[in-house]
Every structure is written in structure tokens, then in C-alpha cells.
Amino acid sequence: MAKEKKYINSGFVKNGQNNKNTNYSGNLSGIEIIRFIAKKLPAKPGIYQMENNDGEILYIGKAKNLAKRVVNYSNISNLTRRLQRMVFQTKNVNFTLTNTETEALLLECSLIKRYRPKYNIILRDDKSFPYILINKEHKFARIQKYRGPKKIKGNYYGPFVSPSIADSTLLSLQKTFLLRSCSDGTFSNRSRPCLLYDIKRCSAPCVKKITENEYNENIIDAKKFLSGNSKNVKKKLIRLMNIASSTQAYEESARIRDRIKSLDQIQKYQFVYIKDLRNTDIFSIKIIDGKSCIFGMFYRNGSNYGNKAFYPYHSENSEAEEVLESFLFQFYSNMEPPHRIIINLKRNYFKNFEDIMSKKSGKKILVINPKIGEKHKHIQLAEKNALESLKRRNINLESHYRSLNSLRSILKLKEFPKRIEAFDNSHIFGKFSLGVMIVVNQEGFENRSYRKFNIKYDKLNIKHSKSNDYYMLEEVLTRRLKRVNSQEDSICPEIIIIDGGKGHLSIAKKIINKFKLNIGLIAIAKGKDRNSGRDIIFYNDKTKVLDKREDVSNFIQIIRDESHRFAIYSHRKKRGKEMVKSVFDDMTGIGPKRKNILLNHFGTVKNMSNAKVEEFYNIKGINKNLADYIYGFFNSH
Secondary structure, three states: OOOOEEEEOOOOOEOOEOOOOHHHHHOOOHHHHHHHHHOOOOOOOEEEEEEOOOOOEEEEEEEOOHHHHHHHHHOHHHOOHHHHHHHHHOOEEEEEEOOOHHHHHHHHHHHHHHHOOOOOOEOOOOOOOOEEEEEOOOOOOEEEEEOOOOOOOEEEEOOOOOHHHHHHHHHHHHHHHOOOOOOHHHHHOOOOOOHHHHOOOOOOHHHOOOOHHHHHHHHHHHHHHHOOOHHHHHHHHHHHHHHHHHOOOHHHHHHHHHHHHHHHHHHHHHEOOOOOOOOEEEEEEEEEOOEEEEEEEEEEOOEEEEEEEEOOEOOOOOOHHHHHHHHHHHHOOOOOOOOEEEEOOOHHHHHHHHHHHHHHHOOOOEEEOOOOHHHHHHHHHHHHHHHHHHHHHHHHHHHHHHHHHHHHHHHOOOOOOOOEEEEEEEEEOOEEEEEEEEEEEOOEEOHHHOEEEEOOOOOOOOOOOOOOHHHHHHHHHHHHHHHHHOOOOOOOOOEEEEEOOHHHHHHHHHHHHHOOOOOEEEEEEOOHHHOHHHOEEEEOOEEEEOOOOOHHHHHHHHHHHHHHHHHHHHHHHHHHHHHOOOHHHHOOOOOHHHHHHHHHHHOOHHHHHOOOHHHHHOOOOOOHHHHHHHHHHHHOO
16 A cells, blocks of 8 residues: 655645745756755655646656655666656655555556646557456356456456457357356346347257356357467367267257357467467557657457557657657556567566566566567567658648638637637437537547536526527536536636537527636528538637538548547436436435345346245344345335
């Protein structure tokens, strides 16, 4: 566990507040401040935060020995240009102690994701990757796609960097080994086989179409296959197919033939052989004009579990070694690394990464940079993919910049726009109403900044209809922009795009003027006869029909369409939650945990209502009084 955060100021600026020695600290350089503070830091593991004069976090780092690590920043000649600039702006250093260096790593990655400091290298796509899990918590093991901590008893295979590969692998495994994928509650309440049995993707153990021993044999074969022993599994299936054919059991023989085809399908797209490296991750980095791409190729048990291009966020003068090292630390912060990681840079820079990851995972982790052989060919392939991915991304960014600049010219903005917010709303005759906001920055859509607003109708006259688009827009914009004035949210967009016509534009303009903000405003509406190919935009008291041949026209339409997509998606999700009213809402003493216990045991509310009181007594987690209450709830008149 991380210990309490400590602050070392001794006359320096802390969190933007000056103390009695402010003038003195203002005359000191960042190097002098770091040297002074480093003397008072403990020689223990932890994380440190460099802050500027306003208390803004510039950089977050980890250390085995805080005192030694921080004082290194005072030796400016040994730092990269990125870190030199950071040191010159530093006015204070905060630190947090941890018990171990591994804890410091995890805390560092967590804080970097939270605060996104200017001089840190940040992994943009930090979502967890799925595993294929053979869940052993039931005597008939379940196969499923799984994300999250490994708390469920079973065998985990992955991670799959590409979710689509995980889905296709899971589908082929179901076809090949006929394993169940249903929940335990559904399994225990089946009285006849489900559709998956009919389409030959399950052996229906729920209704005893297969014995427990036969099913366990299929589980063993699936484990062998996922562990890379596919040849023996295929030989066994071929032998069974030939036996069925020789005994004239042609339908059974055809079913086994189809299972073999499914097995071949997985191998066709995933199997690859790298001598001595069955479990390997390969990373190659390329940097062009201050932008980088890290291309990853992931192999487990001799199979390709997906390839992916990553685009870390960092300053333009960052070095390839520091970008890749920081990326690897963040990538493996919540994931188990393989024994070997192949990279396209010299391995000397990654000794610290090897040591920390070896301690974290409890096994020896090697980072290698092969110069010849099969491994070298794979790293060259990753390099080519990184280069092509980066070129393609840079071309897209150039087009994006041109569109932003055109939008700036149309609205006659003084500065290049850094942030665009687009708003839309969705409802069904005033029910399940919500508004959404999407964000476009200088590199594209910023998904992590998307927001949903449940319409409260707190300012609407109850005599008026709730199907009031103008009111919804007014409420959403008011709630969004008042945060800027109240300094709850200091981020203010340069441009706002509204899905609507002149009336919507007028409402938005009124709200912007109310908060005295300088924001460019555009409303986009369908053209004559609602022809989406001839959309009309309203701005600065002007009207313009969009021309498909202009990049800026397509740019505005793409933003509008994305806001519309997000509004529909969010509305459907909200509607689905609110329309499903559970019977448990009317029962006192039944929370989410007991609700899951009851549903897992009975499967459906109907089965529960038909159950005898003795069945409730036998459920673990349901005491006698509660069992009597539930039984009475369903059987009272």
C-alpha cells in the first residue's frame, strides 16, 4: 500500500500558494530547487511529482531510492531535451512513499493515467485485453470471454489484443469441442437443449446429452489445443472420424469432420512457429516528425493472439528509448508479461524494466534485440508495420489539420481551434430523454471526454410538452458551460456544433452570451426534403449549403454523425435499463448480491415463484426468515 503523500517545500511554491519565502524561491532555477529538495527526500521507494509555479503536475516518476533518483535531474547534461525543459519549469517536488518498487510502478501508472502530465509519455489506449477462460467453478466447465482480475477459478488463455480474434477463437472452440457458454443459472434451469445444441456449438450437458466424463475429456482436449498441442488433438479427432465412418455412422463422422474444419480454421489464421519462442511479445517503434507508433505482435503457445498499433502521447523531442520504456511499463502494469519481449532497440536501456518486471511477475523477464534469424525477421516485419501505420496516421492528421483550419476561417477565429464540442439529444416523445456531448481535439475524436446528460426538466413548465428539443439543448448547454464560469471545468471549447436549425442556433447563442464566452458556433441541419447529401449550416448570421467536394463539409458532417451515433447508442442503453423493472425492486432486504444468488439458483423469476419454501431454505446466503419472506411475497393473495 502507498503511504501518505509528503510535501517538501521549505520556502518553495506549493500548489500555487505563496509562503513567506516566495520571492526567494522565484529567483531560483529548477536545477537549484531540485538539488535543495533532493537533500530532504528519503532513500526509500516511491513516486515523485514535479510541479510548476501554478501547482500543475509536469511529470510523475517512480524510484527505488527517491533521494538518488530526484537528484539526477540536477545533472542537466545527462537528460533528454524533453526532461531538460521539464526541469527548467519545476518549482516544487511532491512525493509518495511505497513499500516496494513494484508498488511504485503501479502507483505511477495509475497517476499518469489520471493526471496526464505534460512531460510524461502516455499510453492512449489503456483498455484491458480479453482472455478466454475455462471456468471451473461448475462441474461442467464453462468457456467464455473474460476481462478483469483473475479471481475466477479456472484456466486463462491470452491476452488477446484483438477482441475480434478472441471472439472468432471462442466461436471455433465451441464448434470444435462443443463446450457450454451459458451462465450457471441458465444451465441449472434448462429442461431441453438450447439453439446452440441444434447448430452444433454445444453438447448440451445441461440436459445430459453428454456424460460428465465425456465432457471433461472435451475440456482436456480444449486445454491441450489452447496450450499449443494441436497436432495430437487433431489426430484424435481424425481417428474418431475414421472409426465412425468404418462403422457406417456417417452422420457422426460428418459432425466430427466439421469439428476438424473448425480446428483448422483457428490454425489457419493464428498459428505461427518461432523457434524457442512460443510465448513472445514483439514491439517495434518508429518516430516521424515528433509522432510515434509502436506496433505490437503477440504470440501465445505458438499462436498469434493479435497485432495492434499504439500511438503514445509525448512531447515532440522525446527519444525512442524513453518512449518505448515508458510504454512497456504502462502496458504491463496490469498484465502479466511473457518470458521474452523482442524490441527493435538496443536492450541496454531496458535493464531497469527487466528487473522491475521480473520482481513483479515472479519470473525472469528478458528483453532482447535479435540481429539475425527468424526473430530478426519478425522484428523487421513489426518495423514495417509501425512505419506504414505512422505514415497513414500522419496523412490523416494533415487532413484533420486542414479541416480545422478551414473551420477556423469560416468562423473567423483568431486562434487555431484545439477543442470542438458537438451536442445532440435523443428521446421517445419526451421519455428516456438525454443529451450528449462529443469532443474533437487536434488529433481526432477524444472518446474519453464524451459526456451524457440525463435531462432533468427542472426548469421546464410542467404544462409544456417534454418533447421539447429547444429546452433539452438549453438545459444541456447550461449545465456544460456553467462549469467553465464556476472553474469546475477550466476547459472551454473554441467551437460548438449543434445538430439543428436556426432555432437551435438561437438558443445556443443565448446560452453562450449568458456566460460571456467567446465560442464559435455552428448549427447543421438536413437539407430540403431532409436530404442528408445537401446539409445546411448556420453560423454568424449566414447560411450555407454544404458541398460534398469540400473537406470541411465532410468534416462537419462526420462530427454531426458521430454525435448522432453516440446519442442513439446512449439512449438505447438508458431505455433498456429503465424499461426492465425487476420484481426485486418491490422486495425489501434483497440487494444486488442476494438478487444474483437467487437468479443463479433458479434461473428465472417464474421458477422462483413456483418453488417450494424448502428450496429457499437450502440456498446459501438466504436465512430462514428471508426465505419465508420471499416465499410469502410470491404466494400471498
